[in-house]
Amino acid sequence: MESKVRVSFTVNGNAHALEVYPMARLLDVLREQLRLTGTKEGCGEGECGACAVMINGEIVNSCLVPIAQAEGAEIKTIEGVAVGDQLHSVQQAFIEHGGAQCGICTPGMVLAAVDLLSRNPQPTDDEIRVGLAGNLCRCTGYMKIFESVVRAYQK
Amino acid sequence: MRGYIPSYQLITPASVAEALSLLANEPRKWKPFAGGTDLMVLLEAAKLSHRDYLNIWPLNELRFITVDKSHVTLGALSTYTDVQANEVLRTEFPMLCQAASETGGLAIQNRGTLGGNIINASPAADSPPALLAYDAQLELSSNGGTRWVSYNGFHTGYKQMGIRYDELLTRIRLPRTPGLTHYYRKVGTRKAQAISKVCLAGVLRLRASEVEDVRIALGSVAPIPLRCERTENVLRGRNLDSALIQTATEELAAEISPIDDIRSTKDYRLRVSQNLLADFLTRSH
Numbered sequence: 001m002e003s004k005v006r007v008s009f010t011v012n013g014n015a016h017a018l019e020v021y022p023m024a025r026l027l028d029v030l031r032e033q034l035r036l037t038g039t040k041e042g043c044g045e046g047e048c049g050a051c052a053v054m055i056n057g058e059i060v061n062s063c064l065v066p067i068a069q070a071e072g073a074e075i076k077t078i079e080g081v082a083v084g085d086q087l088h089s090v091q092q093a094f095i096e097h098g099g100a101q102c103g104i105c106t107p108g109m110v111l112a113a114v115d116l117l118s119r120n121p122q123p124t125d126d127e128i129r130v131g132l133a134g135n136l137c138r139c140t141g142y143m144k145i146f147e148s149v150v151r152a153y154q155k
Numbered sequence: 156m157r158g159y160i161p162s163y164q165l166i167t168p169a170s171v172a173e174a175l176s177l178l179a180n181e182p183r184k185w186k187p188f189a190g191g192t193d194l195m196v197l198l199e200a201a202k203l204s205h206r207d208y209l210n211i212w213p214l215n216e217l218r219f220i221t222v223d224k225s226h227v228t229l230g231a232l233s234t235y236t237d238v239q240a241n242e243v244l245r246t247e248f249p250m251l252c253q254a255a256s257e258t259g260g261l262a263i264q265n266r267g268t269l270g271g272n273i274i275n276a277s278p279a280a281d282s283p284p285a286l287l288a289y290d291a292q293l294e295l296s297s298n299g300g301t302r303w304v305s306y307n308g309f310h311t312g313y314k315q316m317g318i319r320y321d322e323l324l325t326r327i328r329l330p331r332t333p334g335l336t337h338y339y340r341k342v343g344t345r346k347a348q349a350i351s352k353v354c355l356a357g358v359l360r361l362r363a364s365e366v367e368d369v370r371i372a373l374g375s376v377a378p379i380p381l382r383c384e385r386t387e388n389v390l391r392g393r394n395l396d397s398a399l400i401q402t403a404t405e406e407l408a409a410e411i412s413p414i415d416d417i418r419s420t421k422d423y424r425l426r427v428s429q430n431l432l433a434d435f436l437t438r439s440h
Contacts, residue, residue, distance in 0.1 A: 064190075066210075
């Protein structure tokens with residue numbers, strides 16, 4: 001049995017210093033220790049994107065990040081996308097255009113879309129597909145999500 | 156069923172030098188842990204049998220891409236995203252950039268590293284065929300110094316490699332070679348995320364219609380990412396016509412050893428490998 005270590009990082013601007021097992025998944029620390037349950041677990045093996053978060057401005061699958069690798073990181077989760085009650089244009093577009101159904105993929109999809117539009121404010125259709133390619137949805141058939149992203153940047 | 160998290164150790168050395176000391180001073184205790192995109196999948200499946208890891212991900216001294224007159228050199232922690240963003244790689248080593256863009260989705264590409272892809276040693280990995288076709292060289296570092304080895308021949312059997320327990324893969328070097336045509340094709344179940352059924356990378360240079368230089372490598376058709384030198388030898392110095400392409404595809408069938416597994420079948424892989432080779436050679440002349 002190995003011992004816990006102290007890992008310090010910020011989540012949505014809030015500083016945390018936690019005693020954790022170093023191989024604990026960032027996903028589990030977010031959900032179970034910090035109670036940020038917006039980040040979902042889908043496959044647990046980096047295939048579905050439901051657990052996506054941003055680390056230092058890059059989208060990653062939090063199920064594949066051991067917490068020791070979060071030392072010093074600035075993490076953003078779905079809970080940090082809206083500013084107060086002000087939804088991000090991507091979130092608003094998902095609501096207005098049926099981008100969310102059961103909701104499990106939605107946090108990851110929204111983060112992938114926010115990430116895409118932050119790097120590329122006017123993406124082509126192909127660029128949107130690449131931007132969302134790491135995220136699986138079992139409800140929408142993808143078109144509603146795709147349309148939501150298009151509407152988000154047209155606003 | 157996940158691996159038992161408290162049984163794992165993941166410590167962060169302050170530098171490559173410290174990592175090398177740990178590897179040397181506690182023989183076989185430590186293994187490097189880079190972006191985690193393969194190892195964390197094993198952890199989740201309770202198949203991560205080794206317990207003690209060095210977290211090399213934060214070692215920025217291994218994350219760079221430099222270009223000189225003869226080579227492009229990548230730090231072993233260069234991510235797939237880093238690879239795709241490099242202008243010289245995009246122009247002169249397009250197969251490596253294509254492999255990077257077809258590995259996982261963006262979230263994987265931001266975390267997966269070239270060095271990790273090599274050392275994980277999956278025969279189905281996407282960058283090794285491109286690296287083999289580009290005649291990559293690897294820098295292996297230890298407390299005793301560094302040595303360069305050819306990537307061709309580095310994989311010696313399923314998950315077996317020519318690297319000592321006290322060595323760390325630190326750099327990957329690609330010789331700049333003008334005048335090549337490049338062909339890279341990954342065949343998987345879907346465009347994004349899928350692990351390959353077959354992957355072929357090939358470069359070719361013709362003088363008139365004669366094959367002056369050719370290098371071919373395949374993934375998912377053998378216990379290792381396979382450079383197909385027997386097939387290359389059939390082609391080199393010969394006139395590239397349909398008869399030669401036929402001969403080459405027959406030689407390829409004798410050189411590879413695909414199997415049935417969860418992703419595909421032996422017969423399909425054989426057929427597709429031959430078709431990809433024929434497509435590569437047909438497009439290149």
